[in-house]
Amino acid sequence: MFAVLKTGGKQYRVQAGDTLRVEKLAADAGETVQFNEILMVGATVGAPLVEGAAVQAEVIDQIKADKVITYVKRRRKHSSQRTRGHRQQLTLLRITEVLETGGDKSGVKAAIGARTAGASYVAEAEPAPAKKAAKPAAKKAEAAAEDAPKSAGTRPANLLSEAREGGADDLKQISGVGPKLEGLLHENGVFHFDQIAEWKKAEIEYMDDQLAFHGRIERDDWIKQAKELAKGKKD
Known part of the structure; x- marks a missing residue:
C-alpha cells in the first residue's frame, strides 16, 4: 500500500x-x-x-x-x-x-x-514552579488599572445627554470640526456652541483626551469661535 x-x-x-x-x-x-x-x-x-x-x-x-x-x-x-x-x-x-x-x-x-523542534519542545515542557505562577485574576486587573493612563483634565459640568429643545447647533461651523468630529462631540455630550464657549483650561484638556485630537481645540481657538457663534445665534 x-x-x-x-x-x-x-x-x-x-x-x-x-x-x-x-x-x-x-x-x-x-x-x-x-x-x-x-x-x-x-x-x-x-x-x-x-x-x-x-x-x-x-x-x-x-x-x-x-x-x-x-x-x-x-x-x-x-x-x-x-x-x-x-x-x-x-x-x-x-x-x-x-x-x-x-x-x-x-x-x-x-x-x-x-x-x-524548539517550539515543539517548549510546548511539551513542564509547567513553571508554583513560586513563578501568574498573579490571580483580581491582582492582574488591579495592576492593569494602576498602569492604565489616567484621563487628563476635568470633565466639563455642562455636558448633556441630548440636545436642548430646538435641536443641536451646527458644530461644523467651527473651523476644524468636520462631520466625524461633530459626531464625537455629540457622543461626549456636546451639542451647542455655548457649551464649548464655557470650557476652561482643565476642561479643554479633558475634551482633547476624549476626542483624541490633542491640541486641536486651542490650536483652532474653538472657545473664541464658539463664543462668537453663540452670540450670533442669540442676536
Whole structure:
C-alpha cells in the first residue's frame, strides 16, 4: 500500500521499504519517527488529511545535499560580485510501515522538522514552579488599572445627554470640526456652541483626551469661535 505524506513543505509518495530524503528532522540515527500529515492512503483521499493514517520510518542518517553554487554580479556597482555555496541539511529515512488507521494511537514519536523542534519542545515542557505562577485574576486587573493612563483634565459640568429643545447647533461651523468630529462631540455630550464657549483650561484638556485630537481645540481657538457663534445665534 502506498501513501502520500507531507513534510518540510513538500509531498512524497511512499510505500514500505522505500528510502527517502526529506528536510532535516529533529531525530537521531536509529530512531523511528511517524509522519501524521497524510494526504492519501491507497484509494482514500484526505480532506485535506486522512484521519488516523500515518507513515512510520527509521532514521538512517543525517546528511547534506550536493553543494549548490550561486554567483551574483551587480552591474554598475563597481563590478561587485559574489560567489556563495550552500548544502541543504537532510534526513535519510527508510519507510517501515504505512498505517491506514490507528496512527493516532501508535505512540511513536512524531516527525518534527529541525527548524520547528524548539517550539515543539517548549510546548511539551513542564509547567513553571508554583513560586513563578501568574498573579490571580483580581491582582492582574488591579495592576492593569494602576498602569492604565489616567484621563487628563476635568470633565466639563455642562455636558448633556441630548440636545436642548430646538435641536443641536451646527458644530461644523467651527473651523476644524468636520462631520466625524461633530459626531464625537455629540457622543461626549456636546451639542451647542455655548457649551464649548464655557470650557476652561482643565476642561479643554479633558475634551482633547476624549476626542483624541490633542491640541486641536486651542490650536483652532474653538472657545473664541464658539463664543462668537453663540452670540450670533442669540442676536
